[in-house]
Amino acid sequence: MGLYGTSCINREGHLSIGGVDVTTLADKYGTPLYIYDVKDIRNRAEEFKQAFENKKVNYQVAYASKAFSCIAMIELADELGLSLDVCSGGELYTALQAGFPMERVHFHGNNKTPDELEMALKEKIGCIVVDNFTELSWLMAMTESMKTEMNVLIRITPGVEAHTHEYISTGQEDSKFGFDLNSGQAKKAIKMIMGHSYLRLQGVHSHIGSQIFRAEGFEEAVKEIYLSLAQWQQELGYYPEVLNVGGGFGIRYGENDAPLPLHEYIDRMVEAAEKESAKLNMPLPEMWIEPGRALVGEAGTTLYRIGSRKDIPDLRTYLSVDGGMTDNIRPALYQAEYEAIVANKAAEEKTELVSIAGKCCESGDMLIWDLSLPPAVQGDLLAVSSTGAYGYSMANNYNRILRPAVVFVEDGEHRCVIERETFKDLVRHERSYRNSGSPEKASGSVKQI
Numbered sequence: 001m002g003l004y005g006t007s008c009i010n011r012e013g014h015l016s017i018g019g020v021d022v023t024t025l026a027d028k029y030g031t032p033l034y035i036y037d038v039k040d041i042r043n044r045a046e047e048f049k050q051a052f053e054n055k056k057v058n059y060q061v062a063y064a065s066k067a068f069s070c071i072a073m074i075e076l077a078d079e080l081g082l083s084l085d086v087c088s089g090g091e092l093y094t095a096l097q098a099g100f101p102m103e104r105v106h107f108h109g110n111n112k113t114p115d116e117l118e119m120a121l122k123e124k125i126g127c128i129v130v131d132n133f134t135e136l137s138w139l140m141a142m143t144e145s146m147k148t149e150m151n152v153l154i155r156i157t158p159g160v161e162a163h164t165h166e167y168i169s170t171g172q173e174d175s176k177f178g179f180d181l182n183s184g185q186a187k188k189a190i191k192m193i194m195g196h197s198y199l200r201l202q203g204v205h206s207h208i209g210s211q212i213f214r215a216e217g218f219e220e221a222v223k224e225i226y227l228s229l230a231q232w233q234q235e236l237g238y239y240p241e242v243l244n245v246g247g248g249f250g251i252r253y254g255e256n257d258a259p260l261p262l263h264e265y266i267d268r269m270v271e272a273a274e275k276e277s278a279k280l281n282m283p284l285p286e287m288w289i290e291p292g293r294a295l296v297g298e299a300g301t302t303l304y305r306i307g308s309r310k311d312i313p314d315l316r317t318y319l320s321v322d323g324g325m326t327d328n329i330r331p332a333l334y335q336a337e338y339e340a341i342v343a344n345k346a347a348e349e350k351t352e353l354v355s356i357a358g359k360c361c362e363s364g365d366m367l368i369w370d371l372s373l374p375p376a377v378q379g380d381l382l383a384v385s386s387t388g389a390y391g392y393s394m395a396n397n398y399n400r401i402l403r404p405a406v407v408f409v410e411d412g413e414h415r416c417v418i419e420r421e422t423f424k425d426l427v428r429h430e431r432s433y434r435n436s437g438s439p440e441k442a443s444g445s446v447k448q449i
């Protein structure tokens with residue numbers, strides 16, 4: 001496992017994060033446990049902001065809260081001066097509970113419901129990123145009836161295919177997200193918004209995908225957008241105040257991943273926008289980005305307790321841990337690869353090749369194939385690195401496994417920000433079939449066809 005952020009191996013030969021020995025955390029909070037290195041999140045937010053400061057452009061860095069949303073994380077995002085990207089009523093509600101300033105909230109999603117739109121309008125959030133004509137017509141009607149103005153960005157698909165897993169690539173034309181440029185749909189939507197008295201077209205949004213390592217993808221997206229901007233400037237007299245280039249900045253999961261320094265992505269996209277704006281004699285728009293993974297991914301480590309061991313002679317050794325696809329579905333979903341160490345034997349020589357299995361009743365519940373470890377036994381702690389993004393946020397209760405606790409560590413201190421679920425939580429919304437009284441009668445006639 002690479003050592004990220006403030007992670008190091010302490011004098012006891014244990015993994016330490018944020019100045020805290022993780023064996024202490026396992027004893028106090030139990031396992032599996034998500035551990036977030038707060039200093040690492042701070043540094044990354046600062047790096048993004050500094051990159052824009054150096055380019056002397058107006059900007060917003062919005063944390064894409066889908067990567068990891070909870071009250072404490074949203075409070076931290078606020079403290080770091082970030083804006084916030086939410087993509088559901090639940091994420092917006094979490095932001096409200098965290099007291100996040102609503103004017104810095106941007107609302108995304110390809111199927112926002114009327115209820116979600118109403119919530120966003122009532123809370124007077126910063127902007128809604130309009131994704132399709134259905135949403136647009138709802139928004140037009142709702143802002144009129146509520147007599148409420150709203151800033152909108154129009155999400156477009158620039159036709160750029162990011163070099164990433166196909167499930168997390170979104171910028172291509174054949175995508176469920178946004179308006180495509182070639183068919184004229186984006187232009188039609190812009191006209192509709194420009195002609196509406198309650199909607200204010202603040203700018204254009206594109207997001208080409210996730211876990212991207214090449215700055216060229218962002219540069220190409222910016223160039224593609226400007227081809228359309230030139231047309232819209234000429235035909236509609238429109239140029240945007242804001243250009244939101246989305247998120248997707250890649251991180252290190254293992255030694256094969258080589259992300260660029262964060263400022264290189266920013267430099268390239270800003271330079272491309274500056275060049276294209278100058279060509280069109282257009283003021284440079286404010287540049288917005290919305291990183292999720294790049295802010296929290298490497299800051300997260302999952303700590304598991306090793307349980308059973310199965311040796312198949314001349315074939316493979318399986319070590320099972322007390323979590324798996326319920327707390328990290330990415331290996332099963334995207335064949336994502338992770339690295340790990342034995343946290344309480346972090347300085348010992350690696351002499352064994354093992355595969356790490358989760359505890360779910362699925363053969364596909366494998367966290368890591370072929371991992372070199374020191375001899376590990378039942379009770380040892382396995383630390384899997386870079387699990388801060390899309391780990392907790394995609395966690396689930398398959399096999400009725402409990403979602404783990406989350407702790408923040410910094411400067412030798414730790415605090416629990418999400419408690420471990422309990423068995424009671426699992427049945428909290430359930431009603432007994434036997435004891436719930438008589439069922440309600442269906443109204444209307446039931447026709448046999």
Ligand SMILES: Cc1ncc(COP(=O)(O)O)c(C=O)c1O
Nearest residue numbers: 064207210211247248291292293
């Ligand atoms: C619209 C949008 N913005 C931002 C993000 C954040 O992506 P990432 O976590 O890769 O930075 C996503 C997810 O891919 C997204 O769909």
Ligand SMILES: N[C@@H](CCCC[NH3+])C(=O)O
Nearest residue numbers: 066168210211330389390
């Ligand atoms: N959940 C994905 C990324 C999707 C991002 C949302 N558009 C992952 O774990 O990599």
